[in-house]
Amino acid sequence: MLEIRNLNISYGSKKIIKDLSFELGSREIIAVVGESGTGKTTLALSIMGLLSQQSGDASVSGEILFGETDICRIREPDLRLLRWKRISMVFQNADNILNPTMTIYQQISELTGKNRDGSSIREMLATVSFPVSRINAYPHQLSIGERQKALVAMAYILKPDLVILDEPTSSLDPDARVKIISTIKKLSRDRAVLLVTHDLGTARSLSEKTMVLYGGDIVEMGPTEKIFSGPRHPYTRGLIRSYPGMDRTKDLQGIRGKAEFIETGCPFHPRCTQSIDICRLLKPVLKEYGGLKLACHRGGIIPMLEMRDIRKSYNKNNVLESVSFKIYEGETVGLLGKSGSGKTTLARIIMGLLEKDAGEVYLEEEPVKKWDAGFYSRVQMIFQDVRSSVSHRLNILDAVMEPLVIQKKVNRTDNITAVKKVLTEVELPSDENFLYGYPHHLSGGELQRVIIARALILSPRVLIADEPTSFLDPSIQAKVLKLLNRLQEDRGLGILFITHDPGVARKVSDRILRLDEGIIKNERLN
Amino acid sequence: MRKKCFSYIIAFLIIITLNFIVPRLLPGDPLSAIYGEEVLLKLSGETREYINSTYNLDRPVAIQYVLHVISIFRGNLGYSIYYKKPVIELVFSYIPYTIILMGLGMLISTALGIVLGIESGWRRGKRYDRFILFMMIFFSGFPAFFMGACFLIIFGVILDILPFQGAKTAYSGMAASGITFDFLRHLILPLLSLVFVFTPSSYLLTRNAMISSIKEPYILLAKAKGLKDIRIRYGHAGRNSLIPVATHTGVRLGTVMMTGTLFIEIIFSYPGMGTLIYNSILNRDYPVIQGSFLFVAVLVLLINFLMDISYVRLDPRIEYAY
Numbered sequence: 085m086l087e088i089r090n091l092n093i094s095y096g097s098k099k100i101i102k103d104l105s106f107e108l109g110s111r112e113i114i115a116v117v118g119e120s121g122t123g124k125t126t127l128a129l130s131i132m133g134l135l136s137q138q139s140g141d142a143s144v145s146g147e148i149l150f151g152e153t154d155i156c157r158i159r160e161p162d163l164r165l166l167r168w169k170r171i172s173m174v175f176q177n178a179d180n181i182l183n184p185t186m187t188i189y190q191q192i193s194e195l196t197g198k199n200r201d202g203s204s205i206r207e208m209l210a211t212v213s214f215p216v217s218r219i220n221a222y223p224h225q226l227s228i229g230e231r232q233k234a235l236v237a238m239a240y241i242l243k244p245d246l247v248i249l250d251e252p253t254s255s256l257d258p259d260a261r262v263k264i265i266s267t268i269k270k271l272s273r274d275r276a277v278l279l280v281t282h283d284l285g286t287a288r289s290l291s292e293k294t295m296v297l298y299g300g301d302i303v304e305m306g307p308t309e310k311i312f313s314g315p316r317h318p319y320t321r322g323l324i325r326s327y328p329g330m331d332r333t334k335d336l337q338g339i340r341g342k343a344e345f346i347e348t349g350c351p352f353h354p355r356c357t358q359s360i361d362i363c364r365l366l367k368p369v370l371k372e373y374g375g376l377k378l379a380c381h382r383g384g385i386i387p388m389l390e391m392r393d394i395r396k397s398y399n400k401n402n403v404l405e406s407v408s409f410k411i412y413e414g415e416t417v418g419l420l421g422k423s424g425s426g427k428t429t430l431a432r433i434i435m436g437l438l439e440k441d442a443g444e445v446y447l448e449e450e451p452v453k454k455w456d457a458g459f460y461s462r463v464q465m466i467f468q469d470v471r472s473s474v475s476h477r478l479n480i481l482d483a484v485m486e487p488l489v490i491q492k493k494v495n496r497t498d499n500i501t502a503v504k505k506v507l508t509e510v511e512l513p514s515d516e517n518f519l520y521g522y523p524h525h526l527s528g529g530e531l532q533r534v535i536i537a538r539a540l541i542l543s544p545r546v547l548i549a550d551e552p553t554s555f556l557d558p559s560i561q562a563k564v565l566k567l568l569n570r571l572q573e574d575r576g577l578g579i580l581f582i583t584h585d586p587g588v589a590r591k592v593s594d595r596i597l598r599l600d601e602g603i604i605k606n607e608r609l610n
Numbered sequence: 611m612r613k614k615c616f617s618y619i620i621a622f623l624i625i626i627t628l629n630f631i632v633p634r635l636l637p638g639d640p641l642s643a644i645y646g647e648e649v650l651l652k653l654s655g656e657t658r659e660y661i662n663s664t665y666n667l668d669r670p671v672a673i674q675y676v677l678h679v680i681s682i683f684r685g686n687l688g689y690s691i692y693y694k695k696p697v698i699e700l701v702f703s704y705i706p707y708t709i710i711l712m713g714l715g716m717l718i719s720t721a722l723g724i725v726l727g728i729e730s731g732w733r734r735g736k737r738y739d740r741f742i743l744f745m746m747i748f749f750s751g752f753p754a755f756f757m758g759a760c761f762l763i764i765f766g767v768i769l770d771i772l773p774f775q776g777a778k779t780a781y782s783g784m785a786a787s788g789i790t791f792d793f794l795r796h797l798i799l800p801l802l803s804l805v806f807v808f809t810p811s812s813y814l815l816t817r818n819a820m821i822s823s824i825k826e827p828y829i830l831l832a833k834a835k836g837l838k839d840i841r842i843r844y845g846h847a848g849r850n851s852l853i854p855v856a857t858h859t860g861v862r863l864g865t866v867m868m869t870g871t872l873f874i875e876i877i878f879s880y881p882g883m884g885t886l887i888y889n890s891i892l893n894r895d896y897p898v899i900q901g902s903f904l905f906v907a908v909l910v911l912l913i914n915f916l917m918d919i920s921y922v923r924l925d926p927r928i929e930y931a932y
Binding site for chain 1: 834
């Protein structure tokens with residue numbers, strides 16, 4: 085039905101769509117998702133052949149094949165015959181896209197022709213639950229939701245082969261949204277639909293296939309359910325995390341930085357928390373990864389820490405029996421269990437403070453052979469008992485600096501700068517007074533922040549947090565949890581959050597593991 | 611809409627009141643203001659009192675005002691000294707020419723301006739647009755009387771193909787069809803001048819409105835709908851560009867068009883209100899001047915009112931503005 089090959093679109097020197105290729109079957113619904121400004125609407129308009137209308141300096145190369153015709157190459161009069169009869173569109177901005185001086189009926193009837201009676205128009209309007217009694221109203225007399233419904237009715241009235249929906253539900257309340265989505269589904273049964281939206285809920289409920297667009301590139305593409313339940317690309321995950329879904333209890337997280345158009349390398353690399361040198365230099369190509377297509381040099385979100393079949397017993401008393409799980413980059417795994425279920429034992433094994441009986445710990449997909457300075461610069465831990473986890477003989481500066489000294493970084497001026505920076509990051513003061521104060525001068529909340537700062541000073545990739553807030557007041561706990569959430573957004577920390585409090589676990593985790601009698605009893609997505 | 615009518619009634623009353631007050635503010639008494647100093651010198655005391663009581667000038671101002679209003683509604687606007695006819699009669703014999711001339715001038719120039727403006731704005735920057743734009747800007751610099759004089763000299767005198775004086779050939783004794791033809795021939799030059807004077811501004815306005823209209827999102831939708839070019843140009847872009855043009859035309863009618871027409875009438879000795887007012891001023895025929903002004907003011911008011919009604923039809927959003 086629609087096949088796009090190597091499509092490039094730029095406005096002046098700004099490249100909006102870069103080398104885009106995909107296919108849309110004649111009864112398929114594909115969703116194109118992404119933030120504003122990633123070229124979604126540009127793509128939609130190019131399929132309508134309307135780019136030159138939108139912007140004078142748009143230049144297009146590549147092919148947009150609709151059946152046999154290449155929309156980039158046919159003349160305007162032939163395009164006119166294609167428009168609306170074969171390809172129609174629901175435009176965004178329902179508030180000003182309709183002609184203000186024509187009634188809804190007039191604007192639809194100029195499509196169907198004057199000699200037909202209005203019954204088919206009424207019928208279509210009724211289908212989208214537009215109040216048919218208001219058919220002769222002018223756009224300004226209708227609510228934005230009603231205008232949006234009229235636009236949907238308009239798009240389907242000529243029964244086109246392909247319908248492009250550009251944010252078709254953005255001005256509707258949840259009830260109306262659910263209704264219109266089911267109507268669109270019904271109306272789209274025997275035609276192709278390209279849904280362009282930043283509303284992930286709509287994309288998820290309407291489409292079979294989803295394409296994630298970033299900076300004019302497809303970063304991830306595959307079956308909708310697969311993408312939403314297990315996104316592989318860091319950008320897709322960021323989008324899903326920013327979207328307030330009803331089934332998610334974890335606090336919202338954004339994506340660090342802001343969208344920019346990048347010429348070289350992966351378009352997402354400045355915002356990606358796991359980017360490496362190659363991401364900056366070379367643009368990744370779309371490759372198949374287990375049923376999904378992905379454009380990522382690292383093969384999607386990487387597993388930071390992996391436990392394989394960890395066993396431990398004290399005096400023939402099995403504490404851990406075959407524990408296996410993974411923590412991905414930028415992910416919080418909540419480890420929930422009763423006291424004595426082996427949570428702390430597990431944490432200590434990960435940190436190399438306790439010998440394991442069997443099994444293997446993998447860090448960034450390499451088995452850990454020895455727990456040396458290299459390991460601790462990438463994995464850090466924060467402890468439950470804040471008072472006893474920092475030496476009372478060290479002042480705050482030395483306490484936070486200690487990991488640097490252990491890692492043999494001895495330039496004191498550099499170290500002080502690093503300490504000040506990390507203290508600011510955990511929202512603590514960094515003046516002399518504070519730096520040369522002692523732990524007993526601080527409250528529990530402040531001290532926990534100092535400990536987090538100490539853990540972060542080496543820029544670790546994984547944080548093991550063993551009951552980090554159980555000694556804190558609820559109000560302080562809330563602040564510390566928010567801080568961890570923000571640090572994760574900025575640094576892409578993988579966090580193992582050990583707690584016995586299910587409420588806390590639900591609030592902070594992407595996945596929750598329940599540890600019971602030494603094995604992981606159940607695992608669920610949060 | 612009711613509010614709108616109310617404000618028009620108020621405007622009308624203000625005009626009547628001004629028409630009443632202004633002569634009374636002139637130095638000397640109303641008699642000398644109306645009939646002139648030299649008339650007054652020759653009047654005896656008795657005659658003057660007779661006139662004063664006939665015209666109710668000896669009664670209190672409030673009563674005079676009421677009587678003034680009543681006489682206006684009765685159609686009594688006084689008596690012309692020069693033409694020796696009731697003013698109302700005079701005005702009714704001259705005003706049809708003005709209405710025809712100005713009405714046609716307005717209609718043709720607005721229609722022409724709109725069509726050219728729509729075509730020009732649609733093809734912004736192309737050759738057609740640049741040519742028309744240049745011509746319009748060139749002609750928009752000409753004042754009405756100058757344009758009239760140019761046409762008179764070129765077509766009436768040098769080429770000598772069209773009549774340039776009056777509305778019909780005197781003493782011709784033509785048949786009915788001949789009279790109509792003669793009337794139309796006389797109309798051509800003044801009308802042509804008016805069209806040339808009025809068209810540029812409605813053209814420029816339509817073109818501007820069109821240029822901003824074609825960038826509006828609803829044009830994108832209209833294009834996407836695969837409508838015919840002409841339908842998008844006139845039905846969508848053109849239709850929406852008319853709104854500012856209508857507003858502007860309404861405002862201009864009272865001032866520019868009316869005065870323009872009066873000047874053109876004088877140049878071509880066309881027997882309309884312009885000529886009547888001009889002659890009355892020359893002859894110091896004050897009752898006629900007063901009556902003519904009243905009529906012209908009411909005419910302008912009426913046209914503005916009609917324009918106001920038409921906006922609502924043009925732009926349905928205006929209904930809410932009141």
